[in-house]
Amino acid sequence: MTCPVEHYRDPDRPRRTSDGYAICGGCLRGLQSDLAALPKLHEDLAQLHNAKRGTAQTKISGSMGARLPIAVSVADARKDLKDTLMAWAVHAHREASSAAVLHDSTASAARWLAVNADWAARQDWAPGLVTAIRYIRSRAVSLLDPRPCQRFPVPGRDGLCVREAEAGPCPGRLWVAIPASQEADSTITCDTCGQVYSAVQWMRLGHLIHARRTAAA
Numbered sequence: 054m055t056c057p058v059e060h061y062r063d064p065d066r067p068r069r070t071s072d073g074y075a076i077c078g079g080c081l082r083g084l085q086s087d088l089a090a091l092p093k094l095h096e097d098l099a100q101l102h103n104a105k106r107g108t109a110q111t112k113i114s115g116s117m118g119a120r121l122p123i124a125v126s127v128a129d130a131r132k133d134l135k136d137t138l139m140a141w142a143v144h145a146h147r148e149a150s151s152a153a154v155l156h157d158s159t160a161s162a163a164r165w166l167a168v169n170a171d172w173a174a175r176q177d178w179a180p181g182l183v184t185a186i187r188y189i190r191s192r193a194v195s196l197l198d199p200r201p202c203q204r205f206p207v208p209g210r211d212g213l214c215v216r217e218a219e220a221g222p223c224p225g226r227l228w229v230a231i232p233a234s235q236e237a238d239s240t241i242t243c244d245t246c247g248q249v250y251s252a253v254q255w256m257r258l259g260h261l262i263h264a265r266r267t268a269a270a
Contacts, residue, residue, distance in 0.1 A: 055068065056068040073175050074175055075175060075176060076183055081170060083187065088186065091186070092164075095131060102127040102131060130192050134192070135162075138162045138163060141162075141166065142161075142163075149169065205228065206227070207241070213225075213226065223243060223246045225243040226243070227244075228242050228243075241255045
């Protein structure tokens, strides 16, 4: 069986699941990593929210009063993180008919799901769990580390643009941009003609680079 979860690295490569599992081993390890990180991220979002209370302000529509000192995006992400984690923990807890006490906290929910991650990975709803948990972690990380991306040039001759124009090959250089958020895709962009390739498109264009290297040899 092929893992149905969307994979952001090498998305065209199918991942096989082990017998009895609904997700691949990589997704299970990713789920365990995400669950381990969520309690700390929840706390960090609270600190970020408090730090931004005097800067990111929103006025209630129709109100004549002062603006409320609240960082809405941070507060929403923190609430969504806990609500999503608790909803999945409660669902899994019921499915497992567990007698364990599940407290109303991110730490308790994350801990229970982590302990039972291998069992959860065998359920038909496991792909939805992986996707939801991965999303709330990515959203929290993108707020806590708002750097849009890491950016660096493709080195050597392989970094020359492969786009052909009427005047000949574009002389530009290609740059790779890797977003901080796992939900966003990496891109390759020419600094001269502005051509943008997704990582998958660029892999498919590899034969152009190989042909150019062979012709220049």
